[in-house]
Amino acid sequence: MxxxxxxxxxxxxxDIAMAEDDKVICFGEDVGVFGGVFRATxxxxxxxxxxxxxxxxxxxxxxxxxxxxxxxxxxxxxxxIQFADYIFPAFDQIVxxxxxxxxxxxxxxxxxxxxxxxxxxxxxxxxxxxxxxPEAYFTHTPGLKVVVPRNPxxxxxxxxxxxxxxxxxxxxxxxxxxxxxxxxxxxxxxQLPIGEAEVxxxxxxxxxxxxxxxxxxIGKAVELAEEQGIACEVIDLRTLLxxxxxxxxxxxxxxxxxxxxxxxxxxxxxxxxxxxxxQERCFLYLESPITRITGLDTxxxxxxxxxxxxxxxxxxxxxxxxxxx
Amino acid sequence: xxxxxxxxAPDFLAGDEFSIPTFRLLRQDGTLFEGAEAPTLERxxxxxxxxxxxxxxxxxxxxxxxxxxGRLSFYMQCTGEEAAVIGAAAALDDxxxxxxxxxxxxxxxxxxxxxxxxxxxxxxxxLDYGKGRQMPIHYGSRKLxxxxxxxxxxxxxxxxxxxxxxxxxxxxxxCTLCFFGEGAASEGDFxxxxxxxxxxxxxxxxxxxxxxxxxxxxSIEQFAADGVAPRAFxxxxxxxxxxxxxxxxxxxxxxxxxxxxxxxxxxxxxxxxTYRLAAHSSSDDPSGYRSKKEEEAWREKDxxxxxxxxxxxxxxxxxxxxxxxxxxxxxxxxETMKRAEKRPPPPLDSLVTDVYADVTPAxxxxxxxxxxxxxxxxxxxxxxxxxxxxxxxAQDDAANEGGA
Numbered sequence: 001m002x003x004x005x006x007x008x009x010x011x012x013x014x015d016i017a018m019a020e021d022d023k024v025i026c027f028g029e030d031v032g033v034f035g036g037v038f039r040a041t042x043x044x045x046x047x048x049x050x051x052x053x054x055x056x057x058x059x060x061x062x063x064x065x066x067x068x069x070x071x072x073x074x075x076x077x078x079x080x081i082q083f084a085d086y087i088f089p090a091f092d093q094i095v096x097x098x099x100x101x102x103x104x105x106x107x108x109x110x111x112x113x114x115x116x117x118x119x120x121x122x123x124x125x126x127x128x129x130x131x132x133x134p135e136a137y138f139t140h141t142p143g144l145k146v147v148v149p150r151n152p153x154x155x156x157x158x159x160x161x162x163x164x165x166x167x168x169x170x171x172x173x174x175x176x177x178x179x180x181x182x183x184x185x186x187x188x189x190x191q192l193p194i195g196e197a198e199v200x201x202x203x204x205x206x207x208x209x210x211x212x213x214x215x216x217x218i219g220k221a222v223e224l225a226e227e228q229g230i231a232c233e234v235i236d237l238r239t240l241l242x243x244x245x246x247x248x249x250x251x252x253x254x255x256x257x258x259x260x261x262x263x264x265x266x267x268x269x270x271x272x273x274x275x276x277x278x279q280e281r282c283f284l285y286l287e288s289p290i291t292r293i294t295g296l297d298t299x300x301x302x303x304x305x306x307x308x309x310x311x312x313x314x315x316x317x318x319x320x321x322x323x324x325x
Numbered sequence: 326x327x328x329x330x331x332x333x334a335p336d337f338l339a340g341d342e343f344s345i346p347t348f349r350l351l352r353q354d355g356t357l358f359e360g361a362e363a364p365t366l367e368r369x370x371x372x373x374x375x376x377x378x379x380x381x382x383x384x385x386x387x388x389x390x391x392x393x394x395g396r397l398s399f400y401m402q403c404t405g406e407e408a409a410v411i412g413a414a415a416a417l418d419d420x421x422x423x424x425x426x427x428x429x430x431x432x433x434x435x436x437x438x439x440x441x442x443x444x445x446x447x448x449x450x451x452l453d454y455g456k457g458r459q460m461p462i463h464y465g466s467r468k469l470x471x472x473x474x475x476x477x478x479x480x481x482x483x484x485x486x487x488x489x490x491x492x493x494x495x496x497x498x499x500c501t502l503c504f505f506g507e508g509a510a511s512e513g514d515f516x517x518x519x520x521x522x523x524x525x526x527x528x529x530x531x532x533x534x535x536x537x538x539x540x541x542x543x544s545i546e547q548f549a550a551d552g553v554a555p556r557a558f559x560x561x562x563x564x565x566x567x568x569x570x571x572x573x574x575x576x577x578x579x580x581x582x583x584x585x586x587x588x589x590x591x592x593x594x595x596x597x598x599t600y601r602l603a604a605h606s607s608s609d610d611p612s613g614y615r616s617k618k619e620e621e622a623w624r625e626k627d628x629x630x631x632x633x634x635x636x637x638x639x640x641x642x643x644x645x646x647x648x649x650x651x652x653x654x655x656x657x658x659x660e661t662m663k664r665a666e667k668r669p670p671p672p673l674d675s676l677v678t679d680v681y682a683d684v685t686p687a688x689x690x691x692x693x694x695x696x697x698x699x700x701x702x703x704x705x706x707x708x709x710x711x712x713x714x715x716x717x718x719a720q721d722d723a724a725n726e727g728g729a
Contacts, residue, residue, distance in 0.1 A: 025494070051494065057524055062517025065483025069501075072472065072484065073422075073491030089513070096477045097484070103679045105465050105473035106456040112682060142680050166682035195685070242685040 001184040006177050009152035009185045010040045010117075013159040014078065016189050018048050021076060023113070024163065026053045028063055028080030037082060038119060038178055064090035064116065068097050071111035071168070078163060084120035084172060085129040091137070098168040099143030114168040117159070119175035120148075121213050122263055122295075122309060127302040133212075133264035133295075138170050139241045139273065145169040146241040147194060148212035152183045157192030158238065165194055174213035181216075197244035199251065203231035206257040206322055208315070209248055209274060211237045214261050221315035230323055240270055248274065249281050256287035257322045261310050266294040288325035291318045345554045347598055348578055349568040353626060355634025357573075364577040368641050374415050374435070374572060375636055376650060378407040378629045381431040383654040384443060385603070391662060392607040397447055399461045405570075405602030406534055407431050408628030412575030413502060413532050413595070416583055422488055422501040424472040424481040427462055428534065428601075429504045436469040440657055444665030456679070457671040479505060479512035482531065486522040486592070489529035493590055500528035500586040502579075507596075508539025510553045522592035523560040530582045531594045534569065536601035541614040554596040562592055569597030570628035573635070600626070672712040673699070 004012065018024045026041055032055040035042035045053040056063050060081055067079040081087045087094070094116070102110040122131035138146050145167050149155040155173065162169035174181075200215070201222065210218045215236050222232040233251050237243055252258050258278055260271035271292040278290060293310045301308050350361040357363060385402040392400040403410060406428060414423065414432035423432055430443070442454075446464050449457030454465060455473065465473025472481065472488075485503035492499045509515065510533055522529050533553045537544055544552070557564030563585055567578045575597060582593040600623035604611050611620075636642035673696065677688040684692075696713060703710035 054525070057517075057520050059513075059517040059520065061513055062483050062486075062521045065480060065514055065517060066487035066490065066521055068480075069424075069484030069487025069489075070491045071487075073488045073495075075491040075494065077487070092477060093480060093483070093514075097475065097480050100475070101473075102682070104455060104459050104463070104475060106454045106458065107679045108454055108465050108467040109473055110682070145681075242681075242687055245687070 002187055003182055004152045004185040005179050005182045006149075006152045006155050006173070007038055007040050007179060009156040010159055010173065011042055011044075012185070012187075013156040013163075014041060014044060015047070017076075017078070017160060017163045018044060018052060020189075022052075023074065024052070024076045024078060025070065026078045026080070027056050029058055029082050030055060031080050036080065038175065040117070040173075041080070060086055060089040061093055064093040064098070067114055067116070068093060068101065068111050071114040072101065072109050074113070076113040076163060078115045078117060081116060081118040083130055084118045084134050085132045087116075087118055087134060094138070094144070094170070095141050099141045101143075101168075103143060110166075111168050112166040115159075115162045115171055116169070117171045117173060119178070120172045121174045121176055122300055122305060123176040123213070125302065125305065126300070128299045131300040131305075133172075133262065135172060135240055136264055136268055136270045139243075139270050141241075143168070144241060145194060145239065146172065147239050148172045148174070149238070150174070150212055150215040150236055151177070151181050152185050154192060154238065156185055157190050158194065160189065161191040161194050164191070169194070172212065176213050177216070192238070195239045195242050195244060197247040198236045198238055199233065199247065200236055201232065201234040203233035203255065205231045205255055206259065206319055207233045207235060207248065207251040207255045208319070209235045209237060209258065209260045210262060211240060214263060214310070217310070217312050218261055218315060220312035221319060224312065224316045225319045228320075230319060232319065243274070245277050245281070248278060252278055252282045253285050256285050258286075258290045259293060259315065259318050259322060260290070261293040261315055263295050263309060265297045266292055267297050269294050288322045291322055293318050340550060340555060343555075344551055345564070345566045347566050347568050348574050349571050350573040350577065351571045351631055351635055353631050353634075355631060355638050363573050364580065366573070366576065368639075370415065371636060371639070371641060374411055374576075375632055375642065377411050377431060377435045378632065379650055380654055381407050381411070381434050382629060383651065383658055384430070384434070384440065387655070387658045387662070388447060389603070389607060396666065397461060400447070400607045401427055401462045401605070402603035403428050403431050405623065405628070406536055406599045408572040408632065409534050409569035409575055409597040409599050410504065411435050412572045413504070413579045413597075416576050416579030417502055418499060418583075420470055421499050421583070422470050422472060422485075422492070424485045424488065424501060424503045425474050426478065426481070426505045426509060427474050427476070428506070430462070430464065432504070433464055433466065433469065433471055436466070436471060438464065438466055438469060438471070440661040441665065442466070444661045445668070448665045448668070449670065450665055450668035451671050452668060453671065456675045478509040479514040481505070482509075482514050482518035483521060485529050485531070486518045486525070486527055489522070489527040489586075489592075490525055493527055498587055500530060500583060502530040502532055504532050504534065506539060507533055507535040507544055507553050508542065508547055510556075511547055519556070519560045519562060519592070519594065523562050526590045527592055528586040528590050529592045530579065530586055531592065532579070533594065533596045534599060535596050536599045538601055538605070538615070540605045540609060541611075543615075552596055552598075554594065557594040562594055564594040564596070566596045566598060569599030570626050570631060572628060572632045599628075669711060670708045673709045674712070
């Protein structure tokens with residue numbers, strides 16, 4: 001099995017999708033001959049022509065508006081927003097249009113073919129506008145699906161599933177892992193399920209939930225905890241909307257403890273949704289308060305990035321506190 | 326690559342150097358301007374266009390009255406802009422996509438959307454294609470290639486560019502026509518759309534209805550330039566300004582625009598100069614921001630009367646036909662309204678379908694809880710309660726709720 005980094009896995013998924021279906025069209029800022037600022041679309045224009053892989057003018061609301069129209073027509077657009085920090089000009093097109101297209105038309109029209117790819121997350125000295133994790137803005141939007149992979153194998157399987165999914169998907173790519181995360185990825189076509197969490201590691205003392213790049217951080221914290229004899233169960237949510245509450249409920253019924261961790265700020269973050277749902281469904285089984293280890297309620301800072309981020313030590317201390325509650 | 330000539334003195338340009346003329350063929354008395362030539366228009370199509378204009382106005386007048394009577398929650402009229410909208414639709418192939426703002430019901434009438442179909446949407450009954458989810462006047466029809474309308478202004482403009490790109494890729498010789506008002510043209514989506522359409526060479530016609538007002542805001546507070554049309558130069562796009570109350574000019578200009586779009590894969594901007602004779606909507610009263618005198622001046626330029634004069638001069642129409650058409654349409658509108666009003670609302674389950682292609686487990690759980698609740702208080706939710714199965718009791722629901 002070949003070894004790929006996350007960018008290569010994404011590029012490979014796009015290649016497979018474009019080869020399989022003429023209707024798949026990739027576009028965004030600098031995705032054409034240059035292959036994207038991160039090279040996720042390398043060689044696609046060369047292989048499939050300028051009409052199927054092209055640069056757009058620099059206008060995010062235009063990119064997603066154009067993509068909505070293409071998808072409504074029956075094409076399968078895979079639109080790239082260069083950084084998730086710059087998705088907000090397209091917020092109206094995504095929230096009021098993409099997400100509501102099928103519902104408002106009574107299923108006369110839909111933009112199910114649409115996939116929006118965008119790099120997200122911090123840890124790369126990106127400051128305020130190359131670090132954001134905007135997922136919670138979108139998980140509040142019925143009609144959208146929100147998917148986040150944690151490694152190259154997942155990136156390929158989940159991206160192929162997103163492109164073929166009958167609903168519009170926002171696909172958030174953890175850019176800190178683009179080259180840092182390397183692993184075995186099958187050359188052939190495969191898909192991973194959307195809407196299903198994955199239990200990465202079983203344990204009996206405490207449940208840890210996260211997604212994307214944060215899974216690696218959670219993994220380091222769990223190593224420290226296990227050295228102290230704490231058996232951790234680790235769940236990668238993979239899909240944030242619609243999210244797999246049943247898998248988390250099942251785990252917490254067993255462990256009685258839960259920590260949710262994400263890079264985005266605490267207030268209004270998706271951990272709040274998970275915590276509320278779990279206390280409702282597991283009330284009698286909880287042995288300590290559900291804890292959220294997240295970014296601070298500040299814009300994402302540059303110099304004090306390390307202090308801001310919910311790193312493995314912060315999660316490790318939270319595990320200890322929860323177990324000793 | 327941007328190419329430019331050098332100058333060596335700071336000579337600013339303000340865009341006042343050119344003004345865009347208005348293309349007109351028909352005078353208000355139904356005669357042609359000197360040197361003007363009517364487009365080829367068979368008697369059948371001319372009468373279809375005219376009947377569509379009348380049918381649209383009858384619908385609008387009756388439904389605004391119904392709104393005033395409290396039978397309908399909301400309404401918006403096309404009044405005064407029938408020639409612009411219907412003339413544009415008549416210039417298209419029936420399979421071309423139309424993407425609208427919300428004041429273009431005339432285009433739907435032209436394509437054969439029946440009074441029943443209008444009423445079902447307006448009353449949001451069980452036959453409404455949109456399943457009663459959207460406010461009145463948010464029509465859509467897949468079979469008539471008419472994209473479902475949404476309230477956020479201008480969002481359909483970049484979508485039209487994308488749709489047309491898909492049509493170009495499909496190579497089926499069709500184009501997209503996108504309607505919007507001069508107020509919507511101030512949105513960022515307008516700029517995004519025109520720039521992308523020009524760069525990517527798509528077969529799309531951007532059709533601006535410049536009716537002088539965006540709700541209460543007169544166009545002088547909307548833009549400083551000579552209307553919307555000059556913006557096309559900034560995108561290197563074909564553009565024409567047309568008298569929007571002149572059916573022959575609108576038809577002729579849009580036919581030519583369609584030829585450019587489909588044969589050359591080039592976008593075209595049409596600015597139709599017209600006037601919103603009615604209020605913005607049933608929630609608006611224009612007497613607070615414009616004069617009766619101004620309205621009267623435009624009432625004399627009524628596009629329907631102008632076409633009627635032309636038809637009569639052609640020997641294709643007379644007073645008796647006019648009277649009988651008006652009467653039969655009024656009768657039909659009343660009958661269909663009564664039918665639609667009596668129809669039941671969409672079933673409760675339609676609350677959660679079509680959010681996604683399939684109902685998610687979380688949504689199913691929410692629906693089940695709602696049903697249980699409604700069974701306990703059926704009188705408080707008459708529309709929802711009527712579609713519940715009376716044989717299933719609240720206790721059964723609770724037992725079936727399951728899960729931790």
